[in-house]
Amino acid sequence: MTAQTSTAGNRLRSILRVADLGRFGMIILLIIVLMGVVALVGAKENRVEVILASFLATLFSVATPLTLGALSGIYCERAGVVNIAIEGLMLGAAFFGFLASIYLKQAGVSDQASLWLGVAAAVLTGALFALLHAVLSITFKVDQIISGTVINILAIGITGYLNRQLFFQGQVPHAPGVLPVIHIPFLADLPVFGKIFQQQPIAITAVLLVAVTHFVLFYTPWGLHTRAVGEHPKAADTVGINVYFVRYANVLIGGMIAGLGGAYFTLESVPSFEPLMTNGRGFISLAAMIFGNWSPFGAWAATLLFGAAQALQINLQYYSTSIPESLDFLKKSQIVGMIPYILTMFALTGIVGRTTPPVADGQAYEK
Amino acid sequence: MTSAETSSPSGTASTFWQAITRTVLIPVLAVFTALIINAFIIRISGGDPILAYLGLWEGAFGSPKAISETLVWSTPYIYAGLAVALAFKGGLFNIGAEGQLSFGALVAAWIGFALPKLLGTSLPWIVHLPLALFGGIFAGALWGAIPGWLKARTGGHEVINTIMMNYIAVLITSFLLNGPFKDPNPFNVTARTPSIAESARLTPLIEGFRVHWGTVLALVVAFAVWWFLWKTTLGFEIRTVGANPDAAKYAGINVSRIIVLTMSLAGGLAGMAGAIEVIALNYRQELGFSVGYGFDAIAIALLGRSHPFGVVLAALLFGAMRSGATRMQFLTQIPVDIISVVQALILLLVAAEEIVRFIYRIKAPKETVVLTRGWGG
Numbered sequence: 118m119t120a121q122t123s124t125a126g127n128r129l130r131s132i133l134r135v136a137d138l139g140r141f142g143m144i145i146l147l148i149i150v151l152m153g154v155v156a157l158v159g160a161k162e163n164r165v166e167v168i169l170a171s172f173l174a175t176l177f178s179v180a181t182p183l184t185l186g187a188l189s190g191i192y193c194e195r196a197g198v199v200n201i202a203i204e205g206l207m208l209g210a211a212f213f214g215f216l217a218s219i220y221l222k223q224a225g226v227s228d229q230a231s232l233w234l235g236v237a238a239a240v241l242t243g244a245l246f247a248l249l250h251a252v253l254s255i256t257f258k259v260d261q262i263i264s265g266t267v268i269n270i271l272a273i274g275i276t277g278y279l280n281r282q283l284f285f286q287g288q289v290p291h292a293p294g295v296l297p298v299i300h301i302p303f304l305a306d307l308p309v310f311g312k313i314f315q316q317q318p319i320a321i322t323a324v325l326l327v328a329v330t331h332f333v334l335f336y337t338p339w340g341l342h343t344r345a346v347g348e349h350p351k352a353a354d355t356v357g358i359n360v361y362f363v364r365y366a367n368v369l370i371g372g373m374i375a376g377l378g379g380a381y382f383t384l385e386s387v388p389s390f391e392p393l394m395t396n397g398r399g400f401i402s403l404a405a406m407i408f409g410n411w412s413p414f415g416a417w418a419a420t421l422l423f424g425a426a427q428a429l430q431i432n433l434q435y436y437s438t439s440i441p442e443s444l445d446f447l448k449k450s451q452i453v454g455m456i457p458y459i460l461t462m463f464a465l466t467g468i469v470g471r472t473t474p475p476v477a478d479g480q481a482y483e484k
Numbered sequence: 485m486t487s488a489e490t491s492s493p494s495g496t497a498s499t500f501w502q503a504i505t506r507t508v509l510i511p512v513l514a515v516f517t518a519l520i521i522n523a524f525i526i527r528i529s530g531g532d533p534i535l536a537y538l539g540l541w542e543g544a545f546g547s548p549k550a551i552s553e554t555l556v557w558s559t560p561y562i563y564a565g566l567a568v569a570l571a572f573k574g575g576l577f578n579i580g581a582e583g584q585l586s587f588g589a590l591v592a593a594w595i596g597f598a599l600p601k602l603l604g605t606s607l608p609w610i611v612h613l614p615l616a617l618f619g620g621i622f623a624g625a626l627w628g629a630i631p632g633w634l635k636a637r638t639g640g641h642e643v644i645n646t647i648m649m650n651y652i653a654v655l656i657t658s659f660l661l662n663g664p665f666k667d668p669n670p671f672n673v674t675a676r677t678p679s680i681a682e683s684a685r686l687t688p689l690i691e692g693f694r695v696h697w698g699t700v701l702a703l704v705v706a707f708a709v710w711w712f713l714w715k716t717t718l719g720f721e722i723r724t725v726g727a728n729p730d731a732a733k734y735a736g737i738n739v740s741r742i743i744v745l746t747m748s749l750a751g752g753l754a755g756m757a758g759a760i761e762v763i764a765l766n767y768r769q770e771l772g773f774s775v776g777y778g779f780d781a782i783a784i785a786l787l788g789r790s791h792p793f794g795v796v797l798a799a800l801l802f803g804a805m806r807s808g809a810t811r812m813q814f815l816t817q818i819p820v821d822i823i824s825v826v827q828a829l830i831l832l833l834v835a836a837e838e839i840v841r842f843i844y845r846i847k848a849p850k851e852t853v854v855l856t857r858g859w860g861g
Contacts, residue, residue: 201643201644253832253835253836257836257838257839258838259835259836259838260835262577262643263577263786263835264835264836266577266579266782266831267828267831267832267835267836269779270779270782270783270824270827270828270831271825271828271829271831271832273779273824273828274821274824274825274827274828275825275828277821277824278529278819278821278822278824278825279529280821281819281821282529282530282818282819282821285819396651397647397648397651400644400647400648403644404644404648449659449663451655451656451658451659451662452655452659454655455651455652455655455656458648458651458652458655459648459652461644461648462634462640462644462645462648462649465634465638465640465641465644465645466634466637466638466640
């Protein structure tokens with residue numbers, strides 16, 4: 118009886134720790150403030166509920182790569198490998214996924230099939246780049262931050278070079294478009310707010326993966342092994358867990374998820390590739406991961422906040438004609454564009470409660 | 485090699501050779517290997533690597549003008565490379581050289597074109613030139629100090645914060661160059677400032693070539709950084725904090741102060757790179773002129789083993805590649821972007837020197853060098 122209550126108590130405590138109420142409260146408050154700004158500005162042109170519904174729809178869409186990036190970081194870092202290469206993984210995956218999709222289309226594959234195979238190629242690219250990170254940081258024990266930076270620079274170089282070499286000379290094949298919008302049954306048919314539930318497949322997958330990651334990390338043996346390796350690799354090794362295997366596997370899983378995030382840019386958002394198009398999203402998602410205290414739901418909430426900042430920028434541009442004179446600065450996309458970056462720095466200060474990384478995060482394991 | 489030498493009790497000879505291996509042999513082999521791997525990449529993507537490398541060489545060293553251009557390219561690399569190397573010595577990873585550089589350039593340009601108008605009088609060069617230079621240095625230092633202060637005060641990791649400061653600097657620059665600072669010339673359609681006043685300009689080193697006094701100054705600064713790090717108390721404190729912050733703390737060093745100081749100095753060096761580009765070369769700031777200096781600077785610092793003199797050599801190599809790349813593209817139609825691939829490969833091989841040791845069968849030393857630490861702040 119006592120044992121049972123204490124388990125229940127533990128579970129409650131763990132859920133509370135994961136939920137981290139104060140932090141959630143602040144995130145929701147900030148999102149409401151941002152929504153309020155948009156509603157005020159757009160009120161002249163549209164009904165408030167329409168504005169809010171479209172704001173939330175944009176929010177969930179633009180938060181997608183951030184959510185996937187944060188989940189990627191969680192898998193790596195829970196296993197004790199710092200991964201600042203997520204930016205590079207996403208950029209590389211965005212490029213090679215796009216490349217695969219246009220050449221498949223050119224080879225006569227249907228648009229839908231080339232898009233889905235493109236996503237597969239992006240996921241594979243993410244895994245390959247992540248493998249490089251794993252080899253460097255786990256096997257060769259290169260400083261993990263240096264290894265991540267190397268991959269970021271490599272991704273910028275390779276995508277920049279191939280982009281120019283392949284797309285700037287002669288006939289460029291046509292892109293097969295973007296992934297179709299999926300109407301979630303019932304919810305998508307709601308009046309006005311149904312719009313929020315009409316999303317593209319990667320956006321929906323991202324949300325599902327948050328729940329899956331939470332389950333995997335906290336309710337499966339694999340998750341237990343992963344956390345053990347990230348907290349105390351020596352102890353994990355002593356009880357027979359293969360530290361190197363667990364780290365390799367988690368870095369590869371993280372790479373695949375980041376690869377899916379990369380696919381968002383060129384196969385779901387816009388049907389084209391531009392150099393440096395990830396634009397710091399990989400780094401922002403790391404900040405979201407830290408802000409969410411290395412937990413899937415916490416990180417997801419944080420990515421929604423960053424998504425809201427970005428949705429604000431998009432919506433303000435849309436309503437720019439009705440911005441009053443006194444708030445002229447809101448018309449400048451550069452000023453509003455700074456919000457996600459400033460929020461990131463703010464999140465890292467730990468003003469809103471301290472965060473605790475996995476103990477062995479960033480340390481190579483020496484048998 | 486005799487066995488007596490390796491097993492000598494003092495071990496000085498073998499330590500000496502190990503040091504030479506680490507600081508000279510491995511970087512050289514890394515560059516060599518990167519060029520070979522890159523040749524394969526050029527070949528696979530449909531180019532002629534030999535023609536490409538010949539074009540690269542000709543463009544970098546083929547004529548006096550080419551050499552001048554190589555020096556022009558190397559100059560900001562020296563300052564920015566020092567900015568990253570100095571931070572490494574203090575145990576900090578400064579990815580923000582890019583933002584510090586462009587913020588320095590922005591302020592130097594503003595002092596150059598706007599200050600005389602603001603004061604309503606032209607300034608003598610002896611006042612105006614140093615003002616523009618130090619304005620740029622100060623701006624860069626400020627841009628570096630913010631992440632330093634956040635690190636010291638809150639533990640917020642400098643890697644992410646300096647990157648965020650990069651994006652913020654780009655947005656501020658874009659805002660100002662498209663708005664308040666925009667060149668009002670009716671024929672101007674690009675986002676750039678007006679030209680700076682004559683009194684704020686540094687003259688060319690040799691008439692008819694673009695190489696300027698900023699290059700000479702860069703060498704002086706490299707020497708000064710070496711002297712500061714190895715011959716002054718403050719430099720010693722920075723290196724101690726970098727090597728072991730806990731030990732530094734117990735030795736009575738104010739670690740927080742040193743972190744802020746290190747990042748400010750690093751930012752100042754990067755800001756100087758930007759200021760020199762404005763006052764000695766472009767005479768204005770244009771949007772996107774500095775794309776990539778910050779990341780190249782990381783590769784340069786690592787290749788130069790975070791030593792000021794190594795940084796100068798690595799910066800010359802990277803400058804040569806950048807200046808030769810244009811000629812290479814003209815001769816072979818291979819995009820200049822291939823240079824970024826070479827640089828990434830060099831960086832990869834220098835960072836993971838185990839790979840180089842593995843390929844060339846060089847034995848590894850026992851001790852390891854700490855460059856950065858995890859999130860633990």
